[in-house]
Amino acid sequence: MRILKYAILGLVDKGNLSGYDITNCFQEEIGHFWSATHSQIYPELKKLTQEGFIQFETLIQGVKLEKKMYSITTLGRRELHQWLVHSMIIPQTLKDAFMLKAYFFSAMDLDEAEQQFSDQLKMRSEKLAYLNERMNVLQNNDDFNLSPKSQHFGNYLVLTRAIEREQGYTSWLKNSLALMEQGKE
Amino acid sequence: MRILKYAILGLVDKGNLSGYDITNCFQEEIGHFWSATHSQIYPELKKLTQEGFIQFETLIQGVKLEKKMYSITTLGRRELHQWLVHSMIIPQTLKDAFMLKAYFFSAMDLDEAEQQFSDQLKMRSEKLAYLNERMNVLQNNDDFNLSPKSQHFGNYLVLTRAIEREQGYTSWLKNSLALMEQGKE
């Protein structure tokens, strides 16, 4: 399905970027939902250039450090758009190794299971706090508003989803821990 | 990290299974969170046998159809347990291609984006209805109860999480669609 292809096309469509920039993008908001390292990105950029979806211009930083700034072509924008409006089936499996532990619950002692769940709850609560902080930063932008016309709307959608995802996970963990507590009596 | 290794150990620990049985397990509840096809499973079973974590007995079905029933060894059970009680860090990326579309929102027209979101909402609502049905079936088991001592508890945890996950996703989709509607005015 070559999702990375479309991830790169979408990022480059938003604004010209180098491979290094793209690598960094995956450390920000969108990185909660898709990422890749530079070892995957550079070959993909080469391939997309060969296919005519993107093109680059070499810039010199300082005296001789070369930097390839990529921009999307008309062909690339068409390719991206086609993917965006094409219906996407939901995958039957969304891998989550922790849920294997939950499924194998009876292979643990009750206190071991509780430890696992509370450990996970701690980490997810911290992540949730971090995400809420990021949301604060986003909403404190001078030009922030909830309109789909806002340049921040995509970012807002991604952040709300990330927050909702962690909130759901933490509340499920809490409910499960409560059931374990009750089960002790 | 060899998650499949532990998935297989956990399943075989619950009860002796053949490669074919394991393949089918991934079509059931746990398949919402982990899965693999037989082309991955058979080689892994071979490897785990060589490593001494599982062993098999060949059964004859009918006249000559051979079936390898696997069981976990003491070494395998120790290996599984060690993994279960080992703290598991949460992955920074949980891939979701639809969220790329959300992030690239501004590369679509508003009506195209709405179409994508409502399309996704329809599919996720259907999945949610299916999951609720499965929960009904589970709760109608004669010996069902919410105790962590119940043999169904692992299955219950997995189902509640799957339901929570889809519920969260659908409500985020609905909220996002509402914002798009408001943005039109």
Place this chain on the structure above:
DNA sequence: CTGGACATGTAATGTGTTACATGATTTG
């Protein structure tokens, strides 16, 4: 002048999917 960030690449390995390949058993 050094450590961290900037910048780009390839190689090796691990994981996962689709296709190829074969044959037995059961159910209608």
Place this chain on the structure above:
DNA sequence: CAAATCATGTAACACATTACATGTCCAG
């Protein structure tokens, strides 16, 4: 007797991570 299911395997390819490899630039 034909179709679906049971049952096991390998090969080719696609995707992803970690390691290898090199060099520049800037701030303290």
